[in-house]
Amino acid sequence: MKQNTTFHTADGRPLPTSLKLVFTNAARIPAVNDMFNPANKLKIDPQDYVVKRETSLFNKQMSNGHGTLLVDNKGSAFALTMAWHTTANDNKNKPYHRYTEMGTTLTSMAGFHSAQAVVAALALHQWWNHNPKNKIVAEILEENIASQKLFSDTLQWSIVKRKATTKDISDRCNTNVVEDNNGGKPHHWFECKKESIAAMARAILNIADRGTLNRKDGHSIAIDLSALDDVGLTRPRLEAMASGITAKRALRGIAP
Numbered sequence: 341m342k343q344n345t346t347f348h349t350a351d352g353r354p355l356p357t358s359l360k361l362v363f364t365n366a367a368r369i370p371a372v373n374d375m376f377n378p379a380n381k382l383k384i385d386p387q388d389y390v391v392k393r394e395t396s397l398f399n400k401q402m403s404n405g406h407g408t409l410l411v412d413n414k415g416s417a418f419a420l421t422m423a424w425h426t427t428a429n430d431n432k433n434k435p436y437h438r439y440t441e442m443g444t445t446l447t448s449m450a451g452f453h454s455a456q457a458v459v460a461a462l463a464l465h466q467w468w469n470h471n472p473k474n475k476i477v478a479e480i481l482e483e484n485i486a487s488q489k490l491f492s493d494t495l496q497w498s499i500v501k502r503k504a505t506t507k508d509i510s511d512r513c514n515t516n517v518v519e520d521n522n523g524g525k526p527h528h529w530f531e532c533k534k535e536s537i538a539a540m541a542r543a544i545l546n547i548a549d550r551g552t553l554n555r556k557d558g559h560s561i562a563i564d565l566s567a568l569d570d571v572g573l574t575r576p577r578l579e580a581m582a583s584g585i586t587a588k589r590a591l592r593g594i595a596p
């Protein structure tokens with residue numbers, strides 16, 4: 341029987357009354373695997389936009405805190421995004437962190453704009469604590485309007501235009517993809533720029549000020565973003581980022 345989406349998530353769970361943003365660790369893997377259970381994943385992502393990654397790498401990134409989740413008080417996951425690190429060798433043949441791909445973005449709560457909380461939190465954390473040498477990027481299909489709105493309109497990411505750059509990003513970011521049903525469809529690579537840092541900080545502050553995720557019908561869910569403090573993204577720093585400051589030295593000098 342079809343569930344009533346007014347009170348249920350896309351995968352048929354009752355909507356939570358409160359959520360907490362968490363950075364991932366090994367203990368969170370089962371909750372994320374539940375979202376990827378094929379029956380649930382089909383309901384959350386019917387177009388199969390989220391591509392599957394190698395399990396060992398998936399578990400490694402989860403364990404090392406390179407994912408964010410929205411979880412309820414029992415630890416069930418309702419929204420997810422992950423950061424994928426790619427390496428290249430320098431001219432002395434030493435590997436370095438070249439790009440970070442933000443991907444695996446999924447939310448089971450349509451209409452709450454919940455993805456901006458997980459994406460902004462993780463992209464800011466990556467930029468602040470694990471910045472790659474080149475770019476933080478995301479691959480988005482032209483037909484995926486919800487994702488375009490999120491990255492382009494809300495979070496102010498920009499399309500990478502240079503062909504040689506998009507080829508390099510594609511080659512490196514697709515090495516750990518094991519199942520890509522979207523291959524060949526028109527897409528863009530988006531990159532996180534200075535204005536994106538400001539927009540993402542503003543998005544986080546707006547959610548923190550409201551204290552809730554809201555849907556147009558008036559339904560709201562309390563949200564706790566305190567995990568951001570633990571990775572150094574304190575309110576005074578976020579306020580500075582939101583005002584356009586991206587110099588890390590200046591930001592580090594701001595008392596937490």
Ligand SMILES: CC(C)(COP(=O)(O)OP(=O)(O)OC[C@H]1O[C@@H](n2cnc3c(N)ncnc32)[C@H](O)[C@@H]1OP(=O)(O)O)[C@@H](O)C(=O)NCCC(=O)NCCS
Binds near residue numbers: 447456484490
């Ligand atoms: C993409 C995704 C993460 C966005 O999450 P979100 O921003 O929290 O989604 P919401 O449901 O709150 O919708 C946000 C906006 O997109 C719009 N939208 C959602 N689905 C849409 C669709 N299929 N077509 C057009 N617009 C859509 C909503 O109307 C809303 O618009 P508004 O800002 O004008 O109110 C989520 O839709 C999702 O999990 N999709 C399946 C997996 C996926 O595509 N992942 C991204 C891969 S790059």
